[in-house]
Amino acid sequence: MEMDDGIELMPDGRFRLLGRLDRVVKIEEKRLSLPEMEARLALHHWVEAAAVVPLSGRRQTLGAALVLNAEGKARLAAEGRRSIAQALQRHLADHFEAVLLPRHWRFTDRLPATDRGKISYATVVALFVPASAPPLLPGVTGVTHERDSLGQQVILDLHVSPKIAHFAGHFAGAALVPGVVQVDWAVHFARQYLPLEGAFSALENLKFLGVMVPDAKLQLSLAWDAQRKRLDFSYANPIRKFSVGRVVFGAAQ
Template structure:
């Protein structure tokens, strides 16, 4: 439902000038306001979770209410200017408080943006700030004093044409920048990284379409930095050090490991996705229990988001791993219907060595799990399984 409403709101936004131009004689202004407000209300749950979403939703709903209860036709023309003002505020404030809006968008697909790309996304954000300011001003002037036909032509055709030119131009510049980065050799970057106190060893390679990459074995101080600053902080620091005087010699992909792979395996490691599960180093049966020794990879995928500045293994993932490991070792179901006596006693961080103890009570249909770091308990619970297995 939300995706459908997002699509409808996008289509309405694009066609809005023409809807106003051709619909003013057939649809009343209050009805315009009610329909527009309803679409924004459907999007409300998603907007409430986004930075700045509350005030964006509030302002647009006030505007829709003014349309619905005021009924002034000329107010319909101010919707494009309102949206431009909201986008101008969102992009502009992101430049002040960070990270810039374009950087946030870019990190969705490329979490490990190098410093040169971060600077590029900041400049692109400034371009869009300028566009929204200019576009909103022109749209507002036409809404206040221009003929309806001029307002429709500008907001429905000319403004989107300019946006298209900006999108295409930015894409061309981005591809040129990517090609220049991809041609930069990584040998020099690896040599420079070796002198950084956070790095025990480094090897450069290529991560396919992503571009050049770096596999880094972190030193003890580097592992501490990873715990304190998160993956993004370490990547930013090491990226600047790797580039030296040449900002293009910055790795686009990063892997943090306990020790470097064999020389011929570096590229394969860089192309592989980040690990999503702990590494099993040994496993054994102990009486009625099954014990696994695990190591949390330094670049476990979930650490990038949970949390960016202080990576911690999510509790839900600990439960999921227990179910998955038990399913393959003990033949139990992969799902549970309830959780009893759940305890989280210690944070699990990148590089931790864990002991996972599993005990299946087939008669009661329960799976008990317990994680520990050395002798210190980390988490435990009793899971009521969907079905009992003998």
């Protein structure tokens, strides 16, 4: 059996996903080899080196970090970032569908590297995060996939950063994660880790059982029933459950 993901087998028979070994991502249901796009960018006569990374948000997009050669730097100084980015997008458009083209661009003197001299892709991602922008999503510190006869399940270890933007302006004097945000997070991560299909239709069995506060460490359990097109979710830690619910999906719009 061939696999594209690195995994760690756990004692109970489940496995922890370590990440794709071949750096293949899916954008808007389209598969893309990131090394292939990097190689195409490196063929451009302005580019010395390139790193392409997926960026999380309301929709997953791509960011391209580039080291320009002397000619590229001269054009950047003369024409500006937007013009250079548009020219590079046109260069890629000959080989990739429009939905796969990078939407965010960074130009740097060198690509960040690990101690072994390889590109540090985690540090590349950080190039696209404005220092002043609070995050919208909790950090994912672990991923465990499970499969059963009805569908697929995933358990995410989450850290709810105190800096998350949703804490601002809600419930004066008591920072907590609003219920609607918890549902939004569940759907967001389900679309990222499970083969979720269809458009939102309804909420069922929604219960808020505890208060989710800044710096919380918890697990989000997601179970997708493809036949019934429904997603069950729950947030919990070893002491309590915070919320449970079901999101029902209809035909894609």
